[in-house]
Amino acid sequence: MSRSNADWQAVIGLETHVQLGTKSKIFTSASTTFGDAPNTHIDPVVCGLPGTLPVLNKKVLEYAVKTSMALNLNIARHSKFDRKQYFYPDLPKNYQISQFDEPIAEEGWIDVEVAEKGKETYLKRIGIERLHMEEDAGKLVHAGSDRLAGSTYSLVDYNRAGVALAEIVSKPDLRTGREASEYASEIRRIVRYLGVSDGNMQEGSLRCDVNISVRRSSDAPFGTKVEIKNMNSFSAIQKACDYEIERQINLYETGESVAQETRLWDEGKQLTKSMRSKEGSSDYRYFPDPDLGPIEVSIELQQKWKSELPELPANKRKRYAKDFGLSVYDARVLTDESSMAEYFESVVSQGVDPKIASNWITGDLVAYVNANKKDFLKLPFKPEELAEMIQLITDGKISGKIAKEILPGLLETGGSPKTFVEKNGLSMISDSKLIESIIREILEAHPKEVEAFRGGKTKLQGFFVGQLMKKTSGKVDPKLANQILLDQLRL
Amino acid sequence: MTKINSEDVRKVAKLARLDLPEDLIETYTIQLEEILGYVAQLEKVDTTNVEPTTRAVEVTNVLREDVVKFTEVREELIDLAPNREGDFFRVPKILSE
Numbered sequence: 044m045s046r047s048n049a050d051w052q053a054v055i056g057l058e059t060h061v062q063l064g065t066k067s068k069i070f071t072s073a074s075t076t077f078g079d080a081p082n083t084h085i086d087p088v089v090c091g092l093p094g095t096l097p098v099l100n101k102k103v104l105e106y107a108v109k110t111s112m113a114l115n116l117n118i119a120r121h122s123k124f125d126r127k128q129y130f131y132p133d134l135p136k137n138y139q140i141s142q143f144d145e146p147i148a149e150e151g152w153i154d155v156e157v158a159e160k161g162k163e164t165y166l167k168r169i170g171i172e173r174l175h176m177e178e179d180a181g182k183l184v185h186a187g188s189d190r191l192a193g194s195t196y197s198l199v200d201y202n203r204a205g206v207a208l209a210e211i212v213s214k215p216d217l218r219t220g221r222e223a224s225e226y227a228s229e230i231r232r233i234v235r236y237l238g239v240s241d242g243n244m245q246e247g248s249l250r251c252d253v254n255i256s257v258r259r260s261s262d263a264p265f266g267t268k269v270e271i272k273n274m275n276s277f278s279a280i281q282k283a284c285d286y287e288i289e290r291q292i293n294l295y296e297t298g299e300s301v302a303q304e305t306r307l308w309d310e311g312k313q314l315t316k317s318m319r320s321k322e323g324s325s326d327y328r329y330f331p332d333p334d335l336g337p338i339e340v341s342i343e344l345q346q347k348w349k350s351e352l353p354e355l356p357a358n359k360r361k362r363y364a365k366d367f368g369l370s371v372y373d374a375r376v377l378t379d380e381s382s383m384a385e386y387f388e389s390v391v392s393q394g395v396d397p398k399i400a401s402n403w404i405t406g407d408l409v410a411y412v413n414a415n416k417k418d419f420l421k422l423p424f425k426p427e428e429l430a431e432m433i434q435l436i437t438d439g440k441i442s443g444k445i446a447k448e449i450l451p452g453l454l455e456t457g458g459s460p461k462t463f464v465e466k467n468g469l470s471m472i473s474d475s476k477l478i479e480s481i482i483r484e485i486l487e488a489h490p491k492e493v494e495a496f497r498g499g500k501t502k503l504q505g506f507f508v509g510q511l512m513k514k515t516s517g518k519v520d521p522k523l524a525n526q527i528l529l530d531q532l533r534l
Numbered sequence: 535m536t537k538i539n540s541e542d543v544r545k546v547a548k549l550a551r552l553d554l555p556e557d558l559i560e561t562y563t564i565q566l567e568e569i570l571g572y573v574a575q576l577e578k579v580d581t582t583n584v585e586p587t588t589r590a591v592e593v594t595n596v597l598r599e600d601v602v603k604f605t606e607v608r609e610e611l612i613d614l615a616p617n618r619e620g621d622f623f624r625v626p627k628i629l630s631e
Contacts, residue, residue: 072601074602074604082623092611100599198623201623333589
């Protein structure tokens with residue numbers, strides 16, 4: 044293709060639906076448990092039977108407000124629920140209870156770190172338009188065919204209907220697929236840190252819709268907006284955006300126009316395709332839900348909830364780089380999951396070098412945790428024990444090589460590395476008399492090499508060290524060993 | 535006064551999924567306009583110093599604790615549907631070709 048994408052600018056905004064992890068649904072006490080038999084968690088409120096009264100779950104409000112605070116949004120003094128009306132079988136009432144013109148929070152931002160292989164990492168502030176509470180819809184199973192188009196009828200499961208959602212709407216501040224996926228990852232990190240959602244994209248507890256258009260330059264008017272759905276990973280968000288940007292630019296460059304529509308990301312084919320629109324879906328006729336009173340979160344309650352917020356990932360990243368001198372990369376890896384960050388901080392609080400602690404955690408420990416699907420905070424090998432092991436290395440009591448060897452066992456069982464090392468005779472040999480005698484044996488066994496060394500082949504030093512390590516199973520302090528070795532060779 | 539025409543009536547009927555016979559459109563247009571005209575009397579009230587509200591009773595923050603309760607009406611609820619298939623509600627095909 045012979046054109047320069049540099050002339051074009053993409054304008055991207057994200058709508059993120061976060062399932063809030065409450066035990067009961069947003070407006071009724073039916074359970075939110077995932078994966079049970081169809082229609083296990085339904086009741087008259089979920090099904091929207093006449094005469095039922097929805098009542099807001101206090102925990103949903105708390106989670107929505109805490110998330111809003113973490114996204115630097117202003118909490119509304121007065122907020123209400125509205126009915127968004129459309130006919131679709133996944134919606135039992137033919138309207139969804141949502142928030143229209145008075146959402147719980149508006150006007151915020153988050154700082155997103157955008158890192159991409161081969162490019163410089165940069166920080167970008169992304170505006171957030173609003174956060175509002177609403178209920179989730181049910182799930183449709185299309186019968187008669189495995190594809191929607193060929194199905195003869197549908198089956199509906201309302202287990203998910205009425206599960207609480209927070210919808211977070213970004214401003215159109217994102218410019219690339221990478222920025223969009225980084226923004227979404229940061230939202231996921233934040234809700235997981237807050238403990239308000241598991242943010243599981245595969246199971247649909249975090250869903251992102253993308254709005255995207257392109258224009259010829261940053262001061263040109265916006266192009267026609269296209270909505271993309273159906274991405275179930277962060278890399279899918281990135282790829283769908285990049286694909287769509289290309290597609291739209293191509294259309295304009297060949298003199299065609301972009302249709303305003305909803306498109307679906309096809310993960311198998313790696314492309315977006317047009318989705319037939321729901322007829323009349325754009326006319327929702329919102330009106331205030333008469334069943335639900337307005338919400339006014341008192342200043343006292345806001346202060347209480349604010350005081351309960353944990354340190355958020357962006358601040359942790361900043362602090363790890365500043366206070367611990369960690370690289371941007373290390374800080375990012377360590378803070379990706381709050382459990383890992385907490386583990387790391389516990390290790391460092393024992394007084395060990397943060398850089399060394401970071402190396403062990405982002406290396407051997409992460410590999411083990413990921414491979415075995417473990418949780419850092421539930422590891423039998425406690426942070427104090429890792430700190431003890433690092434201290435043993437720093438003090439020259441064991442070599443790094445020995446540490447790597449004993450770590451897999453310790454990760455499984457836990458326990459004091461010091462005790463383990465003593466019990467198994469793995470401590471370093473620090474008795475210089477003993478080292479001297481071992482070296483003497485080695486030199487006696489290799490007279491030719493000794494002669495060659497003394498004749499100027501000093502590279503042979505490595506050979507002698509190797510012999511020494513072999514004889515002692517790596518338990519000799521290399522610095523001390525080298526010193527004794529040279530003393531003896533130069534006799 | 536709000537003017538309702540037959541197009542508005544067709545649109546409202548379509549949004550409400552009502553199958554309105556063509557020969558009744560005229561009747562409904564007149565009736566809807568009369569209803570709106572009746573409600574429009576409210577516009578005569580002076581509301582200069584009245585705060586807008588969406589409800590007659592001023593209650594705020596009606597909340598419940600996050601507690602799960604099981605109801606024993608699941609079977610009855612599914613049976614209420616015009617069509618059930620096992621544990622599912624069965625509905626007509628979603629998208630028209």
